[in-house]
Amino acid sequence: MPGKKRKYVIIGAGVAGVAAALAIREQDGNASVTLVDEEADFPYYRFLLGDVILGTKDELGILIKGEDFFDEKGIRLRRGQKVLKLSVDGKYVFLSNNERLAYDAILISVGRREIIPAHLKKYSPWLSLFSSLEDTLKIKSLIPRAKRAVLRGKGFNALELARVLLRSGLEVALVTPDRRLNYPSLPEEENEQLRRLITDAGIILEEGEDINRIEKDGMDTYRVELLSGETMEAEIVFASGGFAPKVDFLHDSGVYLNQGVIVDDYMQSTSESVFAAGDCAEIYHPALKRYWVNLGYPNARTQGTVAGKNMAGELLIKLDIDKMKPYTIFGRELYARWWD
Numbered sequence: 203m204p205g206k207k208r209k210y211v212i213i214g215a216g217v218a219g220v221a222a223a224l225a226i227r228e229q230d231g232n233a234s235v236t237l238v239d240e241e242a243d244f245p246y247y248r249f250l251l252g253d254v255i256l257g258t259k260d261e262l263g264i265l266i267k268g269e270d271f272f273d274e275k276g277i278r279l280r281r282g283q284k285v286l287k288l289s290v291d292g293k294y295v296f297l298s299n300n301e302r303l304a305y306d307a308i309l310i311s312v313g314r315r316e317i318i319p320a321h322l323k324k325y326s327p328w329l330s331l332f333s334s335l336e337d338t339l340k341i342k343s344l345i346p347r348a349k350r351a352v353l354r355g356k357g358f359n360a361l362e363l364a365r366v367l368l369r370s371g372l373e374v375a376l377v378t379p380d381r382r383l384n385y386p387s388l389p390e391e392e393n394e395q396l397r398r399l400i401t402d403a404g405i406i407l408e409e410g411e412d413i414n415r416i417e418k419d420g421m422d423t424y425r426v427e428l429l430s431g432e433t434m435e436a437e438i439v440f441a442s443g444g445f446a447p448k449v450d451f452l453h454d455s456g457v458y459l460n461q462g463v464i465v466d467d468y469m470q471s472t473s474e475s476v477f478a479a480g481d482c483a484e485i486y487h488p489a490l491k492r493y494w495v496n497l498g499y500p501n502a503r504t505q506g507t508v509a510g511k512n513m514a515g516e517l518l519i520k521l522d523i524d525k526m527k528p529y530t531i532f533g534r535e536l537y538a539r540w541w542d
C-alpha cells in the first residue's frame with residue numbers, strides 16, 4: 203500500500219541492535235522503528251564495563267549514544283521489557299508487560315549469556331556475573347572490602363575481569379579447566395603469549411584445575427576448594443563455562459536455530475521477515491565450512507548495519523567479512539576468527 207508506514211522491531215539494544223536501528227532510519231525516514239531491551243539502562247558498550255569498575259568511565263561514559271539521541275532520530279526505545287515470544291506466522295512479539303507488538307520485519311540482536319558450569323549451578327547466588335552494567339555495579343560494590351578473587355573461566359569476560367580486579371588491588375586467581383585461555387582456542391604459540399601476559403601481570407594461573415566446591419565462610423568470604431584439594435579464600439567468585447546465544451524464547455517460533463539464529467550473508471534467517479545480528483547470529487564460515495557464532499563488538503556493529511539496511515531495502519547488501527575488525531583481549535589485539 204503506497205505511503206504505508208512500515209513497522210520495524212529490534213529485540214536487543216546492544217551494539218548490533220542500535221546499528222540496525224540507525225541503518226533502518228537512514229533508509230526509511232518514515233518507518234516506525236522500535237528497539238526493545240530487557241535491561242532498564244540506556245544502550246551501552248559492554249566492552250567498557252571494566253572501565254566502570256576502575257572508575258575511568260562512569261555510566262554515561264559507556265553509552266552507545268546520548269540519552270536524547272533516540273528521540274531525535276524518532277527511534278522508540280522500550281527499556282526494561284523482555285520479549286517472551288515471537289510468532290513468525292502472526293508477525294508479532296509478546297512482551298513481559300503482556301503487550302503484543304506487531305512488525306513487518308524484525309531483528310533478533312539479543313546477544314549471549316554466560317553459562318554457569320553445571321557442577322557449580324548450586325552456588326549461583328554466591329557467584330558474580332560480568333555481562334551487564336547491573337552485574338558490574340554489584341562487583342564494584344564488593345571491591346572495597348575484598349582482598350582476593352577466584353575466577354573460573356577463559357575468554358574476554360574472565361580475562362577482562364581478572365585485569366580490572368588486579369588493577370583494583372585484589373589478588374586474583376584464574377582457574378582454567380583446560381590449558382586454553384581464549385574462545386575459540388588460540389594456536390599454542392599465541393596461547394603461550396597470552397599465558398605470559400597474564401602471569402607477568404601477577405595473576406595466579408591455575409591451569410588444568412577446576413572449582414570443586416564453595417563454602418560460605420562468614421559474612422562476605424567464600425572458601426573455594428579446587429579439584430586438587432587446594433583451598434583459597436575469596437570475597438569475589440566468578441565461574442563461567444562459556445557462552446550461549448540468548449535465543450531460548452525462539453524455540454517454538456519457527457525461526458531456524460542451531461546454537462544461535464542461522465542467517466545468510468544478508469543476515470536474514472530462514473523466515474523471510476526475521477533477521478539476526480551480533481553475538482546471537484550464526485553465519486556460514488567459508489573456511490570451516492560450517493555455521494559459526496562470531497563474537498565481538500566490531501562484528502556486532504557491522505552485522506547490525508548490514509541487517510538494518512537489508513530489512514529496510516531489497517536484500518542487496520552482503521556482509522563483507524574482510525572489513526571485520528580485531529578485538530582486544532588483555533591489552534592485546536586478537537582477531538575474531540571466523541574467516542581465517
Ligand SMILES: Cc1cc2nc3c(=O)[nH]c(=O)nc-3n(C[C@H](O)[C@H](O)[C@H](O)COP(=O)(O)OP(=O)(O)OC[C@H]3O[C@@H](n4cnc5c(N)ncnc54)[C@H](O)[C@@H]3O)c2cc1C
Pocket residue numbers: 213214215216217218219238239240241247248249250251252283284285286311312313314332333334358359362448451479480481482497498499500502528529530531
Ligand atoms: C565484560 C565484557 C568485555 C568485553 N570485551 C570485549 C572486547 O574487548 N572486544 C570485543 O570485541 N568484544 C568484547 N565484549 C563482547 C561485546 O561486548 C559483544 O560482542 C557485543 O556486546 C555484542 O553485541 P550484541 O549487540 O550482539 O549483543 P549485546 O551487546 O549483548 O546486546 C544484546 C541486548 O539484548 C538484550 N536482550 C537479550 N534478550 C532479550 C529479550 N528476550 N528481550 C529483550 N531484550 C533482550 C540484552 O539486555 C542486551 O542489551 C565484551 C563483553 C563483556 C561482557
